[in-house]
Amino acid sequence: MAKTKAKGRSARPAKAAGPYLGEVIVSHRFCAARFPKPPKLRDVGDGNRARLIRETAFKWMNGKTIKYWFYDKPARWTADESQENVVRKAFDMWKALGIGLDFAEVPSRQDADVRIAFDLADGSWSYVGTDLLDQPKDEQTMNFGWSLTADPQEGLDTALHEIGHTLGFPHEHQNPFAGIVWDEEAVYRSLAAPPNRWSRSTTFHNIIEKIVPDTVQGSSWDPNSVMHYPFEAGLILKPPKYRRGLSPKGGLSARDRSWVRKFYPPIKPGAARALGRFQSTPLRIAAGGQADFDFTADQTREYSFATFGVADTQLAVSGTVGGKTAVLAEDDDSGADRNAMLRIKLRKGEQVRVQVRMRYIGQPGEAALMVW
Numbered sequence: 001m002a003k004t005k006a007k008g009r010s011a012r013p014a015k016a017a018g019p020y021l022g023e024v025i026v027s028h029r030f031c032a033a034r035f036p037k038p039p040k041l042r043d044v045g046d047g048n049r050a051r052l053i054r055e056t057a058f059k060w061m062n063g064k065t066i067k068y069w070f071y072d073k074p075a076r077w078t079a080d081e082s083q084e085n086v087v088r089k090a091f092d093m094w095k096a097l098g099i100g101l102d103f104a105e106v107p108s109r110q111d112a113d114v115r116i117a118f119d120l121a122d123g124s125w126s127y128v129g130t131d132l133l134d135q136p137k138d139e140q141t142m143n144f145g146w147s148l149t150a151d152p153q154e155g156l157d158t159a160l161h162e163i164g165h166t167l168g169f170p171h172e173h174q175n176p177f178a179g180i181v182w183d184e185e186a187v188y189r190s191l192a193a194p195p196n197r198w199s200r201s202t203t204f205h206n207i208i209e210k211i212v213p214d215t216v217q218g219s220s221w222d223p224n225s226v227m228h229y230p231f232e233a234g235l236i237l238k239p240p241k242y243r244r245g246l247s248p249k250g251g252l253s254a255r256d257r258s259w260v261r262k263f264y265p266p267i268k269p270g271a272a273r274a275l276g277r278f279q280s281t282p283l284r285i286a287a288g289g290q291a292d293f294d295f296t297a298d299q300t301r302e303y304s305f306a307t308f309g310v311a312d313t314q315l316a317v318s319g320t321v322g323g324k325t326a327v328l329a330e331d332d333d334s335g336a337d338r339n340a341m342l343r344i345k346l347r348k349g350e351q352v353r354v355q356v357r358m359r360y361i362g363q364p365g366e367a368a369l370m371v372w
């Protein structure tokens with residue numbers, strides 16, 4: 001996403017109060033994110049349950065190290081180190097907020113979750129959250145389609161924005177609470193023109209379409225979010241003050257910071273509790289919360305891990321494989337009439353991390369975890 005400076009880069013003079021009759025020239029190049037299909041929740045009768053499941057959809061398990069890698073070939077997908085450094089800096093800025101996620105650059109594509117290209121023919125975009133894990137392993141999950149150094153603030157904001165998608169955040173200007181009423185045909189026309197040259201479908205899915213209220217950041221609108229595009233005058237009809245254009249301040253807004261910390265709170269070392277065999281361990285976490293446990297196998301055999309109660313949980317067991325931390329098994333029962341359950345073989349003395357992300361709970365405190 002390209003951002004305007006805080007003031008005065010509107011493509012139109014600021015005097016007009018009514019809709020423009022002429023063409024709106026959009027000078028910015030915009031991110032065309034690749035949004036996942038929302039989870040199918042047809043059989044979930046409880047509206048609150050569906051809402052809570054959607055709210056946590058495509059978010060990472062907190063504590064994960066998201067591994068990223070820059071293409072070294074083909075040449076048209078690579079960029080010089082100064083471009084890569086902007087992206088590295090943006091990862092560092094998200095991490096510096098104190099979140100529980102970690103980021104690590106890895107030297108090979110096989111080890112990477114996030115595969116980053118600089119294909120100038122393809123615009124800037126990213127997949128959203130854990131949806132990127134379902135993409136073919138030889139394809140990029142994030143692309144930068146313009147220089148990140150030509151305008152340093154714009155470039156950094158573009159990198160922060162694409163990483164925001166990778167963390168699971170949608171476009172803030174599509175927040176239904178924004179109450180934005182577009183001059184739709186003006187938006188379609190101006191985005192079809194250079195430099196974006198977007199199809200109506202791309203424009204619809206990245207600007208016009210309102211996203212499901214449950215998937216946005218809270219119930220308010222943040223026009224300064226790094227996930228918000230800047231808009232020239234003549235594209236927004238309402239709220240009236242934005243008829244003259246809208247320019248986010250640039251950088252991570254106060255709500256970007258608080259929201260990412262809410263989903264990925266800091267993890268205190270040693271906070272994981274020990275999980276005993278054949279013991280029902282209560283899960284005293286609200287929807288959206290996560291509990292971490294350590295478990296040590298007392299003999300070499302197959303172990304079962306399961307959650308109990310009227311709850312939707314994402315359950316993961318991570319361990320060490322070849323000297324690296326990796327998810328060994330994962331299950332998510334969200335929206336289904338069953339509970340999450342895993343079976344994995346562990347060696348005597350092997351220690352694993354067991355993580356439960358609560359996505360919905362019927363009665364607070366009425367869920368538990370057990371290993372046997």
Ligand SMILES: [Zn+2]
Nearest residue numbers: 031032033171
């Ligand atoms: Zn975007």
